[in-house]
Amino acid sequence: QKEVEQDPGPLSVPEGAIVSLNCTYSNSAFQYFMWYRQYSRKGPELLMYTYSSGNKEDGRFTAQVDKSSKYISLFIRDSQPSDSATYLCATRLGNQFYFGTGTSLTVIP
Amino acid sequence: EAGVTQFPSHSVIEKGQTVTLRCDPISGHDNLYWYRRVMGKEIKFLLHFVKESKQDESGMPNNRFLAERTGGTYSTLKVQPAELEDSGVYFCASSPRDRQYGYTFGSGTRLTVV
Numbered sequence: 001q002k003e004v005e006q007d008p009g010p011l012s013v014p015e016g017a018i019v020s021l022n023c024t025y026s027n028s029a030f031q032y033f034m035w036y037r038q039y040s041r042k043g044p045e046l047l048m049y050t051y052s053s054g055n056k057e058d059g060r061f062t063a064q065v066d067k068s069s070k071y072i073s074l075f076i077r078d079s080q081p082s083d084s085a086t087y088l089c090a091t092r093l094g095n096q097f098y099f100g101t102g103t104s105l106t107v108i109p
Numbered sequence: 110e111a112g113v114t115q116f117p118s119h120s121v122i123e124k125g126q127t128v129t130l131r132c133d134p135i136s137g138h139d140n141l142y143w144y145r146r147v148m149g150k151e152i153k154f155l156l157h158f159v160k161e162s163k164q165d166e167s168g169m170p171n172n173r174f175l176a177e178r179t180g181g182t183y184s185t186l187k188v189q190p191a192e193l194e195d196s197g198v199y200f201c202a203s204s205p206r207d208r209q210y211g212y213t214f215g216s217g218t219r220l221t222v223v
Binding site: 002004006036041042043044045046088094095096097098099100101102 | 113140142144149150151152153154157164165167168200202212213214215216217
């Protein structure tokens, strides 16, 4: 069983739509939860992180963690073409990060 | 500040050859990590340096892979001899000693073994 499961998509939405990206994880010992954004031919870039259950908002992005169901979500409001990228969820145990496979998102103008 | 630099950005080698990947972390970052993404799979941990010491190398696939970080600055990852299944994108990341939640990744080296 993978440590982190993520639907690879691809996901295609019109500009201005609300995007919901989701992951589940297997180990209740996982602590930090992160979302990375990766543009083509680039390395992953940290978008948001959270430690506890609940919501964390940063501009158009909201990260949500539900530890009881081991569920991680990222919501993007008013999506823009520049949001088109692959989004990776990640968790941490010790000094190792465990990544999902990434969801490819395209926002159509 | 300059980011994490990796080179080469691409490498195509024949099976059995040797390849050395290099990573220059952000200056002052004690932690340096190597990760790998094989096509269609998730990014997976290879190893972790704290300064020049290997903190955790549990993700290294086998003894054909050798990582070094002499002097606690840049790091190299050597694959010798390379096999077809070693193809993928190798990412390096670094973080300050007390960073808990995220690293800064380089753009990766895309390795193709033919």
